[in-house]
Amino acid sequence: MNPRFRMALTATAVLSLGSAIGFYGAFGVADAADSIAQPGQQSDSSTGIKAPVTQAQEDPAVTRGRYVAIAGDCAACHTDPHHGKPFAGGYALETPFGKLLASNITSDKKTGIGAWTEEEFTQAVREGKGRQGENLYPAMPYNAYVKVSDQDMHDLWAYMQTVPAVENQVVSNQLPFPFNIRLMMMGWNLLFFDNTPFKPVAGVSAQINRGAYLVDGLGHCAACHTSKNFLGGDKGGAYLQGGELAGWHAPEITGNPYVGIGGWSDKQLVQYLKTGSNHVAVASGPMAEAVTNSTQHMRDEDLYAIAAYLKNLPGSDIRSPQPLKATSPLMQQGANVYSANCSACHNSNGKGINQLASSLAGNPGLQADNAQSLITTVLEGGRGAVTVDNPTSGAMPSFAWKLSDQQIAATLSYIRNSWGNAAPEVTAEQVANVRKERKLPGQLSADGTSR
Ligand code: HEC
Ligand code: HEC
Ligand code: HEC
Incomplete structure (x- = not known):
């Protein structure tokens, strides 16, 4: 091969690799329902992090560290939800280029991190450096964890050492050549890794600073909620203003009303993070997982700090457009499909059923420019977050087999532009794309064949 051509090819590979693995939102993340127990609470699930029975004698650093692991949602990736023991790794993050497996981070000396020093552990979590000094892939969100304080890191290490050893050899890097070359991540780090610790902002309340610390560090909220550039780095000026994941859209979570x-009270926002739903929204998909594994177990004061911080962010300057005219053919088609298929649960006034079926009226997530999550929800159906406070959660049926792309586009355009909502229309082409991407069957025809 012509060497210049080969170099260009490698460069392209690096670029596309960056966009695929620069943020983990591109992967399907573990549906690790109930994979973690509340601090001081017993978990009855096989994947649960069991709090020791002898809580009273536990080293306080270990207790604090368990909380750090929950706020960091380490189990989301490091515990395989299907057959894994806590933190034993092996869960596959699928990329368009191949697989990356999350490592075994139990205290096993041979296959886990039992033989590591605290310094090596800290370097891996905060700087993305493996034990041999190799670069970790940013699917491991070290670019957020770099903000974690020395004290929290120290406590986290104290806790991780108490995680029962599980022998499970994981070879993380399953990517084919040339994506398997870890040195490539050096370039990514140079471009996108802001290696500076968290600094509280002067003149801002301690509560808001605590919120910023949790959101930017352990919570790694920007991994999903900030849009990425083509290299997989955070887009400038787009902080927490919404990000695209495979089949989902993580909406803007700033004070934009x-x-x-911005229209939610602190209490409503905390309720969402604590129970998985509030007066309008029900967390589903990747956010249901984040609530189930992580935020529902966080202390109320920390959730209020997150709320105070997020609500104070000015955010994007997106304003509501003019709603589509209710008399347009698209809106009328949507109204018909809605009343036949959706109103039983979401109500003809769009208000849904409190804590069970999302309110479609006045729901900000529904009015994002990007309708990806809504299309996915209607095609695939879904389930709200399962939490201690809301153990049953509601389920939404799948409509892929029942409705055509055009019918779904019309219904979504209708719910995005009724009851005071206003958002751009959804097209049949957008629905068709998601159907294809998610490999879903077409609408069933009358004779039972898939179109
Ligand atoms: C979004 C998924 C994700 C989350 C969340 C996550 N990790 Fe990871 N982690 C990974 C992946 C993937 C790797 C392997 C990366 C590689 O080999 O380049 C990894 C690697 C590691 C390693 C290096 C292990 C080794 O053998 O080299 C450590 C240590 C680690 N993670 C600890 C943590 C801790 C502690 C947390 C929580 C604070 C955490 N991770 C959260 C995905 C994740
Ligand atoms: C793994 C990706 C991921 C992570 C990490 C994540 N989110 Fe989300 N979040 C989403 C998705 C996707 C949705 C949309 C869920 C839906 O449509 O039901 C969402 C929805 C939300 C909503 C509801 C917004 C609305 O208008 O309905 C809030 C609030 C929120 N997230 C806050 C947070 C906070 C705070 C963090 C960090 C502690 C966080 N998220 C971390 C993916 C994520
Ligand atoms: C059997 C009850 C039921 C029916 C019928 C139903 N839904 Fe839902 N829907 C739910 C539940 C429960 C949720 C929350 C869980 C989830 O998001 O998966 C939900 C969530 C949604 C969401 C996501 C809202 C958000 O905050 O992200 C949209 C959009 C939606 N439904 C639209 C529709 C449309 C359009 C129809 C008709 C084609 C429909 N639903 C029919 C129960 C239902």
Whole structure:
């Protein structure tokens, strides 16, 4: 091969690799339902992090560290939800280029991190450096964890050493050549890794600073909620203003009152993070997992700090557009499909059923420019977050087999532009794309064949 051509090819590979693994939102993340127990609470699930029975004698650093692991949602990736023991790794993050497996981070000396020093552990979590000094892939969100304080890191290490050893050899890097070359991540780090510790902002309340610390560090909220550039780095000026994941859209979560959460009270926002739903929204998909594994177990004061911080972010300048005219053919088609298929649960006034079926009226997530999550929800159906406070959660049926792309586009355009909502229309082409991407069957025809 012509060497210049080969170099260009490698460069392209690096670029596309960056966009695929620069943020983990591109992967399907573990549906690790109930994989973690509340601090000081017993978990009855096989994947649960069991709090020791002898809580009273536990080293306080270990207790604090368990909480750090929960706030960091380490189990989301490091515990395989299907057959894994806590933190034993092996869960596959699928990329368009191949697989990356999350490592075994139990205290096993041979296959886990039992033989590591605290310094090596800290370097891996905060700087993305493996034990041999190799670069970790940013699917491991070290670019957020770099903000974690020395004290929290120290406590986290104290806790990780108490995680029962599980022998499970994991070879993380399953990527084919040339994506398997870890040195490539050096370039990514140079471009996108802001290696500076968290600094509280002067003149801002301690509560808001605590919120910023949790959101930017352990919570790694930007991994999903900030849009990425083509290299997989955070887009400038787009902080927490919404990000695209495979089949999902993580909406803007700033104080913007139209598409962000500016219209929610602190209490409503905390309720969402604690129970998985509030007066309008029900967390589903990747956010249901984050609530189930992580935020529901966080202390109320920390959730209020997150709320205070997010609501104070000015966010994007997106304002509501003019709603589509209710008399347009698209809106009328949507109204018909809605009343036949959706109103039983979401109500003809769009208000849904409290804590069970999302309210479609006044729901900011519904009015984002990007309708990806809504299309996925209607095609695939879904389930709200399962939490201690809301153990049953509601389920939404799948409509892929029942409705055509055009019918779904019309219904979504209708719910995005009724009851005071206003958002751009959804097209049949967008629905068709998601159907294809998610490998879903077409609408069933009358004779039972898939179109
Ligand atoms: C979004 C998924 C994700 C989350 C969340 C996550 N990790 Fe990871 N982690 C990974 C992946 C994937 C790797 C392997 C990366 C590689 O080999 O380049 C990894 C690697 C590691 C390693 C290096 C292990 C080794 O053998 O080299 C450590 C240590 C680690 N993670 C600890 C943590 C801790 C502690 C947390 C929580 C604070 C955490 N991780 C959260 C995905 C994740
Ligand atoms: C793994 C990706 C991921 C992570 C990490 C994540 N989110 Fe989300 N979040 C989403 C998705 C996807 C949705 C949309 C869920 C839906 O449509 O039901 C969402 C929805 C939300 C909403 C509801 C917004 C609305 O208008 O309905 C809030 C609030 C929120 N997230 C806050 C957070 C906070 C705070 C963090 C960090 C502690 C966080 N998220 C971390 C993916 C994520
Ligand atoms: C059997 C009850 C039921 C029916 C019928 C139903 N839904 Fe839902 N829907 C739910 C539940 C429960 C949720 C929350 C869980 C989830 O998001 O998966 C939900 C969530 C949604 C969401 C996501 C809202 C958000 O905050 O992200 C949209 C959009 C939606 N439904 C639209 C529709 C449309 C359009 C129809 C008709 C084609 C429909 N639903 C029919 C129960 C239902």
